[in-house]
Amino acid sequence: MNVLLIGSGGREHALAWKLAQSARLDRLYAAPGNPGIAEHATLVSLDPADHRAVITFCEEAAVGLVVIGPEVPLVAGLADDLAAAGINVFGPSRAAARLEGSKGFTKDLCARAGIPTAAYGRFSDLAAARAHLEKVGAPVVVKADGLAAGKGVVVAETLDEAVAALEACFEGGFGAAGAEVVIEEKLTGPEVSFFALSDGETVVPFATAQDHKRAYDGDLGPNTGGMGAYSPAPILTADLAERTMAEIVRPTVAAMAAAGTPFSGVLYAGLMLTDTGPQLIEYNVRFGDPECQVMMARLQSDLLDVLLAVAEGRLGEIGPLEWSDDAALTVVMAANGYPGKVEAGTVIAGIEEAEALLPGGAVFHAGTRKVDGKLVAAGGRVLNVTALGHDIAEARTRAYAAVDSVVWPGGFCRRDIGAAAAKA
Structure with a gap:
């Protein structure tokens, strides 16, 4: 094929x-x-x-x-x-992709279907949004409703921060994505990513992963698209995974089907593990990045067979997916200055030497191009050094050994990806 x-x-x-x-x-x-x-x-x-x-x-x-x-x-x-x-x-179709394309759409669906998520309000003008803020107080989370390239979400600890975030949205800081905003209560607990496949009717769990959003070690610095990830996520136990399927994912797929907009594809649920159980932070309607990299390293089933079954509406015919018992971990190598302004065109070497240290893994290109036969950086997040190991600690050791084989003065990475999980 x-x-x-x-x-x-x-x-x-x-x-x-x-x-x-x-x-x-x-x-x-x-x-x-x-x-x-x-x-x-x-x-x-x-x-x-x-x-x-x-x-x-x-x-x-x-x-x-x-x-x-x-x-x-x-x-x-x-x-x-x-x-x-x-x-x-x-x-998914355009209608089903609204689960990612409109945060307000997803929040309304959760409210109708009784799916656990943070309390919220939707607003299309600054005055109404500010009035809501005065009522609920801080801290809150302010989100541009539409796609904002991984931006447009502000965790505001004070009312002043929240108002500034609202003004950024309504004054065009995120283009059409900020024409409407969602204001949510701030949930507390560890975050984790849960993935499931659906052909519109059948739903099967795919995998779990945990990523690191902040730019610098110790979860400091600005939010990014992700500086590293590992899979599986030990914090999401089998019981919590089943609760996620029963309370969040299956009801979502059922609600979409009932509305005449069945969801076909991969559902990526960003979760907060609160004291009362998993709550949905938001949905993405595609594989996460860099979570996809660690999941593909662990997947042993034929990916083409699985994706084709989803596309043809026969996911129920596919048996349980097969996974390596190994853990996978990826370290994102980003251009200096990321997530702000970065310098493009810096030369990268040592990829082959790095991959020789990654049995079962790979160095995935996230933002590169070839210029005069040389590999150069062409983006913010540039490489994903991905390793397998018997556990997270071994995968981590292998990944960083490979990172150190990459010759790229124009880039940096976090040095603590998976460190806490490796000690657990």
């Missing part, structure tokens, strides 16, 4: 790496891809926003499955147009 993978980041490199291991794969294409993905796939010059061009390519290349990695094409309805053209696609 020929497969087209949409995307260009570390998540997509991990998906390409795993898809390339499938016995069913004939040819893998990627658009636009990156130098790491190019080791597994033929890169094609397609703009995912040009749905007609994507469909035409799929028809001409006899593509049997399209895997959409990032959220923007999903919210824009690429899956709908592919499905209308008779092309199998892994990823």
Whole structure:
């Protein structure tokens, strides 16, 4: 089978790496891809926003499955147009992708379905939002309703911080994403990521992971897209995982189906493990990044078989997914200055030497390009050094040994990814 993978980041490199291991794969294409993905796939010059061009390519290349990695094409309805053209696609419809595309939509769904989540209010003007703030007080969490590229969420400890966040949204700081805001109570507890697959009816758990959002060691500094992750997440016990499925994921899928907008794809539930149990922070409708990297390292089932079953609505025919008993850990190497302004074009070397230290793992490219035959940085998060080990401690040791083999003065990483879990 020929497969087209949409995307260009570390998540997509991990998906390409795993898809390339499938016995069913004939040819893998990627658009636009990156130098790491190019080791597994033929890169094609397609703009995912040009749905007609994507469909035409799929028809001409006899593509049997399209895997959409990032959220923007999903919210824009690429899956709908592919499905209308008779092309199998892994990823939700535009209507179902509202679970990520609109935080207010998801909060309202949770309220109707009795899904545990933080108390909230939705507002489309500053005056009403400020009045609500005066009523509930601080601390609160202020969120731009729409997609804001991982930004647009402020944990405000004071009313002044909350008001500043509201003003940033309503004054256009996040474009159309901030035209409406959600104000939530601040939950307390450890955060964890839970993933499940759904074909619209059947729902199966996928895996757990825990990432590190802050830029610097000790969970200090600004929030980022993620500086590292490990899987499984020991803090999410089997009992808590089943509660998550029973109280959060299954009711969500049932509510979407009842509304006539069935969810097909992967549901990524960001959870807060509170004193009363798991509560939903928010949904993403695609594999997390960098969580995908550690999950792909552990997955032993044929990824192509699984994603095709989801796309064809026969997930119930797939038996339990097979996972390595090993733990996986990834360290994100980011360009100096990230998550602020970074310098592009700094040269990177030592990738082959690093991968030689990663049995069963890989160095995934998240933001690279080739210039005059040299690998250079082309983004904020640039590499994901991903290792397997018998436990988190061993995976961590291997990952950092590989990190130290990468020659890149223009980058940095956190040195405490998985440190607490390794000691537990």
